[in-house]
Amino acid sequence: MHKPALPMEGTDTFNDQIRIVLVETSHSGNIGAVARAMKNMGLGNLWLVNPSSFPDETSYARAAGASDVLDRAQVVDSLDEALADCVLVMGTSARGRKVPWPVIAPPQAAVTAYEAGQQGPVAMVFGRENHGLSNEELQRCHYHIHIPSNPDYSSLNLSMAVQVICYELRMHYLRSLDEGESSPYLESMVAPGDRGWDVPPAAVHDVEGFFGHLEQVLVDVDFHRRNNPRQLMTRMRRLFQRARLDQMEINILRGILTSVQKAAGTLPGNGQQQPTAADVANAGQDKDHV
Structure with missing residues (x-):
């Protein structure tokens, strides 16, 4: 048969x-x-x-x-x-x-x-x-x-x-x-916004909030110093913006950062303050950045 x-x-x-x-x-x-x-x-x-x-x-x-x-x-x-x-x-x-x-x-x-x-x-x-x-x-x-x-x-x-x-x-x-x-x-489907992608693209406001959160966590774990930033956040921004994140991916990344803060004992509410999106934007204008 x-x-x-x-x-x-x-x-x-x-x-x-x-x-x-x-x-x-x-x-x-x-x-x-x-x-x-x-x-x-x-x-x-x-x-x-x-x-x-x-x-x-x-x-x-x-x-x-x-x-x-x-x-x-x-x-x-x-x-x-x-x-x-x-x-x-x-x-x-x-x-x-x-x-x-x-x-x-x-x-x-x-x-x-x-x-x-x-x-x-x-x-x-x-x-x-x-x-x-x-x-x-x-x-x-x-x-x-x-x-x-x-x-x-x-x-x-x-x-x-x-x-x-x-x-x-x-x-x-x-x-x-x-x-x-x-x-x-x-039609190709390679990024959020393309027909068939399951989650809408992340809004600029949400992405900027993620960058602020990321910088705070890097400071919390002594990986980054705001008074001597060099090019770290510039390169991190370039990396994640190249990825064209969607809303779910932003939420996942923010959740990971929050878990790191919990493990490090630096979660806001314990005396630590996260910068706002405006703080991040202003930091991007620092003369030490290129």
Whole structure:
């Protein structure tokens, strides 16, 4: 029994028009791995030219939830059958040719495929595991796609090569969507205030209160002297402001500082006075600071 398929993200004209074509694949597990790579990137149109073994349990096991891609796969006897109705054909190649052929990198291949896909099916052709596509097969392609791998170790596993191409296709597809549709995929989330961050950014007032608290604790534990500040608080300010703290992080840091004061016996109320945010701002203007 093979694993049940996980739901597809959804089909659309562009993704359906992209046809991943595998020529005479020797190992059925690679077919399953290719199906998984395709579904990861929202593609599901797989064509198999004279595979050694398909379908079988090995291919479905390697598909890991992409069994629907295998279920829909078209198995044909020749490359001619796989390409007959296509308007554009691109084949992967790692070798130089005696007769130069148009060669493009994966990002440019994605752009070209997207544009041609509006007129009809586009085939991305991948060769055999041991020696790729033959010269005759490559001559059937309008473009050769070269993946710029390490020249000292340039051979990619079949599914890895497919993954590279499918990734570029997906990225171009997402960029082509309206901003609202593409933003959940393409927007970064790196700091408070970015969509998806769980806590709002800390307000300036709260950050200044933290700096005042921090300086007081450093004085309490004899690590810092206000009458000879040098650059300590300037550098501490630069460090924490670079971190772009959120409200929860400020609360956690203030809690840590309070625990230190309790352990040191210097908690306000025991004769110690914390500086205000204004005190901290004025201290920042000290001539000893840079």
